[in-house]
Amino acid sequence: EGVVLGVGGASTTLAGITVRLPVASALDLGTGSGIQALHAAQHATRVTATDLNPRALRFTRLTLALSGAPEADLREGSLFEPVGDETYDLIVSNPPFVISPGARLTYRDGGMGGDDLCRSLVQEAGERLNEGGYAHFLANWQHVEGEEWQDRLRSWVPRDCDAWIVQREVQDITQYAELWLRDAGDHRTDSAEYAARYDAWLDEFEARGTRAVGFGWITLRKTAAAEPSVTVEEWPHPVEQPLGDTVREFFERQEYLRAHDDAALLAAHFKLADEVVQEQVGLPGAEDPEHVVLRQNRGMRRATKVDTVGAGFAGVCDGSLSAGRILDAIAQLVGEDPVLLRDRTPAQIRLLVEQGFLLPASE
Numbered sequence: 001e002g003v004v005l006g007v008g009g010a011s012t013t014l015a016g017i018t019v020r021l022p023v024a025s026a027l028d029l030g031t032g033s034g035i036q037a038l039h040a041a042q043h044a045t046r047v048t049a050t051d052l053n054p055r056a057l058r059f060t061r062l063t064l065a066l067s068g069a070p071e072a073d074l075r076e077g078s079l080f081e082p083v084g085d086e087t088y089d090l091i092v093s094n095p096p097f098v099i100s101p102g103a104r105l106t107y108r109d110g111g112m113g114g115d116d117l118c119r120s121l122v123q124e125a126g127e128r129l130n131e132g133g134y135a136h137f138l139a140n141w142q143h144v145e146g147e148e149w150q151d152r153l154r155s156w157v158p159r160d161c162d163a164w165i166v167q168r169e170v171q172d173i174t175q176y177a178e179l180w181l182r183d184a185g186d187h188r189t190d191s192a193e194y195a196a197r198y199d200a201w202l203d204e205f206e207a208r209g210t211r212a213v214g215f216g217w218i219t220l221r222k223t224a225a226a227e228p229s230v231t232v233e234e235w236p237h238p239v240e241q242p243l244g245d246t247v248r249e250f251f252e253r254q255e256y257l258r259a260h261d262d263a264a265l266l267a268a269h270f271k272l273a274d275e276v277v278q279e280q281v282g283l284p285g286a287e288d289p290e291h292v293v294l295r296q297n298r299g300m301r302r303a304t305k306v307d308t309v310g311a312g313f314a315g316v317c318d319g320s321l322s323a324g325r326i327l328d329a330i331a332q333l334v335g336e337d338p339v340l341l342r343d344r345t346p347a348q349i350r351l352l353v354e355q356g357f358l359l360p361a362s363e
Contacts, residue, residue, distance in 0.1 A: 004033050004056045010138055011035045014094045016241035017217055019134045019248045023089035027128070028072075029079065029121070034060030036092045041069040044090060048073040050082045079117075080124050087128055091135040095121055098180055099140050099213055101204035114208050115141045119156050122218055126158025129222040134247075135161075136219050143170065143212035150232040153218075157230050161220040164250055167234040169215040176213045177201035221251045229254045231354075239300050246299035246356070253353055256360055262346040266324035269361040270317045270349075274298065276357055278311060294357050302355050309334070309341065310348050319361030323349060 005011075014036060026044035028037040030051055037049040037060055049060050049072045057074045064072060075082035097118050100109045112120070118139040125135040143149045149167070157163040171179065177198055181187060186194050205211075231254075240246075260268060275297040280289035292311045295303040306314065309330055316326050327345055331338035352358040 002053065002055045004053065004059050006033050007035050011094050013217070013241070014092060014136060014138050015039050017219065017243045017247055018092055018136050019090070019219075020244045021090075021248070023133075025088045025130075026090040026092070027083060027088040029091060029093040030095045031060045031074075032056050032094065034063035034072075036094065037072050038063055038067055038069055040090065040092065041072065046073070048075065048083060048086075048088070050075045050077060052076070052078045079121065080128060083128070085127075087130050087133075089130050089133040091125055091128060091133070093121060093136070094138045097138060097140045099142065099176070099210075100180060101200045114210070115139070118218075122156040122220070123158060125220055126161045126222065129161070129220065131222050131224060133222045134219060134251075135221075136247075137217065139216065139218050141214045141216075142208065142210045143214060145209040145211050149214055153232050154230050156218075157228075158220065160222060160224070160228065162223050162225070162228045162251055162254055163221075163230045163232075164219045164247065165216065165230075165232045167214045167216040167232075168236055170212050170234075171215070172212050173202060173205040173210060177205075219247055219251075223255075225255075225258060227258070229258060235300065235302075237301060240298055243299065249356065250354075253356065253360075257350055257353060265346050265349055266327070266342060267322055269319050269322055270353070270358040271319040271361045272314055272317050273356055273359050276314070278315070279303075294352075296356065299356060302357070304351070304355060304357065306348070306352075309336075309345065310352070313345070313349075314352065314357060317358055317361075 018039065020043050023044045025046045026040035028040060028047065028049040031037050031049035032051065033056065034049060037047050040047045041064065049057070051057050054076050057076060060072065060074060095117060096109055098109050099115055102109065118137065118141060121137055129135055141149065141153060144152065153165050181194065181197060186197055273296065277295050277297065279293040279295055281291040281293065282289035292306050292308065293303050294306055294311070294314060312330050313326055324342060327341050328338045331341045349358065353360070
C-alpha cells in the first residue's frame, strides 16, 4: 500500500513529451517519487506536487533536495482535491491508470471503475489550466464493444481545449490481465489464487463490454478558439524522444491551420521541414514509381504517401513562392487545369502541415 515507484519507462515517457516552456506555475498530480516535479522545477517559478500517499510526498521532498532543486508546494490528497480551484500553466500526471477489478495496489490502481480515473483527470483539467497552458497525461483506455475508441476519447476532451491523443499500444484483455498480474508478482503465488485473480479481471472486463485496452498519452492545450481541434490517432512506431518541442509545434500548427482557410493557404509560403526525405517504391527500371513516400527522421518519424503533385509541391517548398504559384507551375508541367489543381490540393497541404512535413515560412 505504501509502495512508491521510482523512475521507469512510463515516467521517462511523460517527461519526454512535456512541453518545456518557462512558466509561472506547474502542477505534478500524483507525484510519486517526484521525477516530474523535478523536471518542472527547471522551468517553472512555482511547482505544486500532490499525492494520495504521504510517503510519496516525503520521497518527492527528498528527490528535490538531493537534486538541489527548489522546494515544491507538497499537498496530500486525491486527484485535483488538494488544489481546489487553483489554475496552472502546466499540468503533468502519470496517474494510477491500470484498469483493474478493485484498488489492491494504490500506486497503480486508481480505485475507480474502468477508465473513469483517466477520464476524470482529463475532463477536469480544462478548468485548472490557464490560457495557453498545457496538460500532459499518460493513460489507459477501454476499447468497448460497439463503440469506436476514438469517439470515447474525444468525449473526454474539455470544450475549451485543443487535444492531441496518441495511442501507442493495444492489448487484448487476456494480455492486459497477465501483464499486470505479473507486475504485481502474482505469478509467483499459489496457482489457485492466481487463477482467481485472473478470472476476476476477465469478469470485470466482460461486465463492461471491454475487448481491449489502449495505452498512450493525452495532451491538452487551453484555447479560446470557437472550434478547438481534437486529434486522436494511433502511432505504434518508434519516435525520437524528447518530444516536447514536437508537441508544442504540433499545437502551433493546429492554431495556424485554424486561422487559414483554403484561400489563405494558397497565398501562404511553406518550407520543407528539416530531415524529411522522399522514398520511391516501384519495380526496377520502371519509369514511374508505384508509391512515393515522405518520411521524417525526427520527432514522430512519420511517413505519408503522396502523389506526384504532392511530392513535387513539397520538394519545391523553400519559402520563396506561395503555394498557389507553385501549384500553377506544377499544373503547367503536368498539363492539368490550374483551377482544378488549386481546388483539390489544399486538403493535402493541410495534412502535410498538420503532420509536420511542411512548415509555415515567414513571408
